[in-house]
Amino acid sequence: MNILKPADHRVPFGDADAIFDGFSKDDVIELAYASGDFMLAIDEAGKIVDVAANTADHSFVYKWVGQAWPDTVSAESVGKIEQMLERDSETAREWRQVNHPSKDGEIPVRYKVIQPDNNGYILAIGRDLRTVAMLQQRLLKTQQSMERDYLNLRQTETRYRLLFDNISYPVLIIESESRLIQQANRAFHNIMGAAPGTLDRKNILDLVTADDHDKLITYFGAAAVSAAAEPVLARLVGRTGTVKLSASPFRQSGKQFLLIDIDDGTHDVPGKSSDQYVLDAVEQMPDAFVLTDEKHGIIVANKAFAELVQTASVEHLLGQSLNRYIGRPDVDLGLLKKQLRDHRHVRNFSTVVNDLSGGEEPVEISAIMIERDEPLYGYSIRGVGRRERDLPHSIGDSPRSVDQLTELVGRKPLKDIVRESTDLIERMCIEAALVHTSDNRASAAEILGLSRQSLYSKLHRHGLGNLSGKDPTH
Structure with missing residues (x-):
């Protein structure tokens, strides 16, 4: 048998001569x-x-x-x-x-x-090793994708926990079957006089007086089946008076849970029916609506806005910056925000919406600022492209005054505004020359320094006068 060296990790055949003979x-x-x-x-x-x-x-x-x-x-x-x-x-x-x-x-x-x-x-x-390298690249991309998804999940969870904890009224989540508290916000811990986190995994019945146990068990059973179950009154241990409990069912990871709002009479708890009516109205309104935070991040958007920017669904818009879609980045929304800070609301602000395919749609925006510790901004966006297309070309195509020109700022690029300004000045000069010469076009061409043919061309372009039936010398 071969004797291996200490550093040699290979184990050879016992009788290599016979095997390879x-x-x-x-x-x-x-x-x-x-x-x-x-x-x-x-x-x-x-x-x-x-x-x-x-x-x-x-x-x-x-x-x-x-x-x-x-x-x-x-x-x-x-x-x-x-x-x-x-x-x-x-x-x-x-x-x-x-x-x-x-x-x-x-x-x-x-x-x-x-x-x-x-x-x-x-x-x-x-x-x-090319196949191995390709697999390694795919593995690396998959790992990077998982890390991005994990980071997004962590960020979403952080935002959820921050929102959940900062709600002013008491809220808790319980498992429907066991009635164990999965999570309770800071306001609920405060009304129970408990340190944050100490109520997790406790049975909610232990926090309610014994006389109300049967009533709560019946209510939770009904709420798990239908969100329309009527809220109930109960007394919390260690507190005087009653509180109203409203439960909303949801499922997660194959289990059913209840989100419970508690109205103790000292906090503003949103009414479910009215809130739902408002949400339904916003969702179904024909005009686009967007709610953003201080940094223009989209919090709420309706289907009309998703259609306006040509995205697949409203969910794809959440968390994105509204700057990406409204007018010139950091310019139009900056002007809107400044006006909102000064006046709290803005009406009929003219700008454009940029869709994902690179197109533009002229719009008017009415906006309002909701004052909070972190202010929110609501934008109602109405498309005016069809209205502008329906206007007669002789009236709507070119501005007729300086005021109309200044209204184009924000709606058209500077080079287009300059070109329209030039057309406006040219038109005004021709009109003045015609008035000065009592509509004698030959004399008007002379004082303008133009040939007659050039003047007739400009008259036709600007729609000035009736060229048919006119004597070319007059």
Whole structure:
């Protein structure tokens, strides 16, 4: 039996001579094919003198014949090749990965070198790692995607917890079947005189007087089936008077839970019916509506706004900046916010909405600021593109006064406004010349420094006068 060196982790056959006795050259080559995708025969000078490939996918190795092996790899791999070419080197026996440059990018290959004692050639068995590299890239992208999703989930959870804890009225979530409190906000802990977090996993019945247990059990059972169940009155342990409990069912991870609002008479608890009516009205109104935070992040949007910006659903808009869609980034909304801070509301602010396909739609915005610790901004957006398209071209296409020109700021680029300003000045000068010459067009052309043909062209473009039936000399 062979005796292994301490640093050698390979375990050979017990009787290698008997097992390999009678192996032909073809058998040895077949064994080498089974170990890798291709083989390189390298002479003592390090030059590739012959190659053998396992499949047609590795025909590129035939281009290396006649080249020095180190010349076929990238600069950072040259050192590894030189180490593998050293005879009697401990590292020459190890599998080493190198990169071969190609027109399609670098090809990663893992090599194992065999150096026969009685032969001047070195045999390098190579394994193509492109498939492995592709899998590693896919794994890396998947990990990055999971990390982004996890980060978004953490951010969403943080926002939810912040919102849940800062609601002024008492709220808690219980598991419907066990009635154990899963989470209670700060306001509920305060009315119970408990430290934050100490009520989690407690049975809600333990916080209510015994006389009200049966009534609450019946109510929770009804609320789990229908959100229309009538709220009930109960007395909390350690408090005088009654509180009203309103439960809303929801399911998560295969279990049913109840979100419970508690009206103790000292906090403003939103009325469910009126709130729902308002939400339904906002959702179904034909004009677009958006509610944002101080940094223009979208909190609420209705279907009309989603259709206006041509996004797939309202959910895709939540958390995005309204700056992306309204007018010029950081300009139009900045002007709106300044006016809202000064006057608390704005009516008929003219701008454009930019949709996801790159188009623009002229709109008018009415906005209001809701004063809180962190103010909220509501925007009602009405498209005026159809109204402008329906106007007669002779009236609506070009401004007729300086006031109309200034109204274009924010709705059109500066170069378009300048061009329309030029048209306005030209029109006013021609009208003044016609008045000065008592509509004598020949004289008007002369004082304007224009040829008659040029004046007639401009009269036609601006729609001035009735050109038909006129004497060209007048």
